[in-house]
Amino acid sequence: MKTIEWLGDSLRILDQTKLPVESVYLWTKSYEDVAGAIEHMQVRGAPAIGATAAYGFALGALAYEGSREGLDAYMEKVSARLESTRPTAVNLFWALRRMQDTLREARSVEDLAEVRKLLVQEADKIADDDRRMNRLLGEHGNALVPPKAAILTHCNAGSLATVDYGTALGVVRAAVAAGKEIKVYADETRPFLQGARLTAWELMQDGIPVTLIADNMAGFLMQQGKVDLVIVGADRIAANGDTANKIGTYSLAVLAHVHGIPFYVAAPTSTIDLKMAGGQDIPIEERAGKEIREFRGIPVAPADVPVYNPAFDVTPAKYITGIISEKGVVSPPYSVNFLKIMVRPS
Numbered sequence: 001m002k003t004i005e006w007l008g009d010s011l012r013i014l015d016q017t018k019l020p021v022e023s024v025y026l027w028t029k030s031y032e033d034v035a036g037a038i039e040h041m042q043v044r045g046a047p048a049i050g051a052t053a054a055y056g057f058a059l060g061a062l063a064y065e066g067s068r069e070g071l072d073a074y075m076e077k078v079s080a081r082l083e084s085t086r087p088t089a090v091n092l093f094w095a096l097r098r099m100q101d102t103l104r105e106a107r108s109v110e111d112l113a114e115v116r117k118l119l120v121q122e123a124d125k126i127a128d129d130d131r132r133m134n135r136l137l138g139e140h141g142n143a144l145v146p147p148k149a150a151i152l153t154h155c156n157a158g159s160l161a162t163v164d165y166g167t168a169l170g171v172v173r174a175a176v177a178a179g180k181e182i183k184v185y186a187d188e189t190r191p192f193l194q195g196a197r198l199t200a201w202e203l204m205q206d207g208i209p210v211t212l213i214a215d216n217m218a219g220f221l222m223q224q225g226k227v228d229l230v231i232v233g234a235d236r237i238a239a240n241g242d243t244a245n246k247i248g249t250y251s252l253a254v255l256a257h258v259h260g261i262p263f264y265v266a267a268p269t270s271t272i273d274l275k276m277a278g279g280q281d282i283p284i285e286e287r288a289g290k291e292i293r294e295f296r297g298i299p300v301a302p303a304d305v306p307v308y309n310p311a312f313d314v315t316p317a318k319y320i321t322g323i324i325s326e327k328g329v330v331s332p333p334y335s336v337n338f339l340k341i342m343v344r345p346s
């Protein structure tokens with residue numbers, strides 16, 4: 001089941017707000033449709049958001065009806081709209097910058113159809129790169145996984161968070177493919193329940209043993225010695241290794257540290273933001289209080305109770321054992337070792 005699929009004049013998106021009950025697709029035919037799908041988390045997950053926004057940029061160019069001279073100004077508006085959807089995942093901005101660079105490199109191309117073709121090709125490259133990098137990342141991460149391991153993960157960093165295969169769950173898939181005896185504990189991940197609705201569903205689709213737990217059970221599981229390692233995804237990694245990921249990740253990292261359990265972040269290098277010195281500068285998205293006060297329209301709290309709903313938190317680098325990327329596993333000190341790994345081919 002593909003997270004997203006380019007159809008030549010539209011982008012088909014698996015509507016993740018309907019999972020696991022229904023597998024429903026939406027066809028986005030404009031950059032505004034794509035922006036809405038990202039904002040409403042019908043597609044979510046840092047790499048998936050980046051690739052989706054890249055196709056949204058291409059859709060903007062396809063819909064443009066003015067002169068060649070007016071295209072660049074129009075595309076600035078398209079890019080701004082897509083950039084405004086969600087602030088934390090750096091992959092969104094990284095992907096849109098690749099599309100803007102492609103447009104700039106095509107400034108001498110007069111034929112609008114040719115420019116559009118170049119933009120679609122770049123979006124395809126971003127999507128293809130993600131598929132390829134996740135498999136490389138999975139192999140690097142597999143080397144860290146014992147022959148028999150119980151892996152705790154948080155949120156969804158699987159196929160549904162990427163174009164395919166996943167990052168944290170990419171490591172799980174690579175370990176299973178290598179014949180290792182893997183079981184996964186999946187945090188439900190309130191309030192949006194990516195773990196319960198997406199990770200549990202995705203792993204069961206692949207026949208990978210998964211046990212769903214409520215977020216508040218992770219510490220007890222570790223205390224019982226039932227977790228061998230923790231692997232999570234990431235939305236933005238600062239130059240010093242501080243990592244923004246789904247809310248609740250920081251708590252898991254501190255618990256893993258207390259229990260002496262390795263805590264890994266799995267992410268493509270496109271998630272590393274070297275311009276951001278430390279985690280304190282990472283913008284944290286706050287979402288509607290309704291996501292906490294209700295579940296699928298059913299009130300679970302007083303309708304007028306004030307809510308604080310940060311969608312992400314930042315885990316300090318000191319709690320992160322290693323960062324698994326398509327170019328290899330990075331160990332601390334991250335500020336030094338990122339520079340070494342970024343120059344490696346992938």
Ligand SMILES: CSC[C@H]1O[C@H](OP(=O)(O)O)[C@H](O)[C@@H]1O
Nearest residue numbers: 044045046157161233234245246
């Ligand atoms: C493969 S990175 C996925 C990353 O994105 C998720 O956030 P959201 O579901 O709000 O887009 C979560 O932080 C995952 O770890």
